[in-house]
Amino acid sequence: MHILHISGAITLLAGSIFLVLGALGVVRMPDPFNRIQAGTKATTLGTILVMSGLGMLHPSWLPKLFILIFFIVITNPISSHVLARVMHNLQVPLWSKKDQLSEEEE
Numbered sequence: 684m685h686i687l688h689i690s691g692a693i694t695l696l697a698g699s700i701f702l703v704l705g706a707l708g709v710v711r712m713p714d715p716f717n718r719i720q721a722g723t724k725a726t727t728l729g730t731i732l733v734m735s736g737l738g739m740l741h742p743s744w745l746p747k748l749f750i751l752i753f754f755i756v757i758t759n760p761i762s763s764h765v766l767a768r769v770m771h772n773l774q775v776p777l778w779s780k781k782d783q784l785s786e787e788e789e
Contacts, residue, residue, distance in 0.1 A: 691739030698732030701725050713778040715770055723763035730755050 705725025712718045734752050738745040 687739050687742075691736045693736075694732050694739060695736030698729045698734075698736060701729030701732060705729060713780070715775055716767055716777065719763045719767055723759055727755060727759045730759075 702725065705722050708721030708725060709718045712721050731752055734748045734755075738748045
């Protein structure tokens with residue numbers, strides 16, 4: 684097997700793992716602000732890795748994949764920022780459970 688196919692498959696697998704972990708983070712995080720952060724970071728990196736792996740497996744697709752990667756790198760953080768700003772303006776409450784690591788004030 685060609686080394687480019689092996690590295691492409693590994694990159695695809697790594698991207699898929701990031702996407703699954705991002706979905707798990709969206710489900711497990713306690714408030715919407717944390718969900719946005721978990722989803723945005725993991726999906727941005729996961730999608731970049733998946734598209735890079737596809738580019739290694741199909742080199743003729745690389746120009747189109749680079750355009751898609753550029754679009755995702757620009758739009759994903761901007762959209763999450765806009766969503767967080769709207770939630771802040773709507774005064775969506777933060778997670779209210781006390782932090783176990785913070786020092787107790789008496």
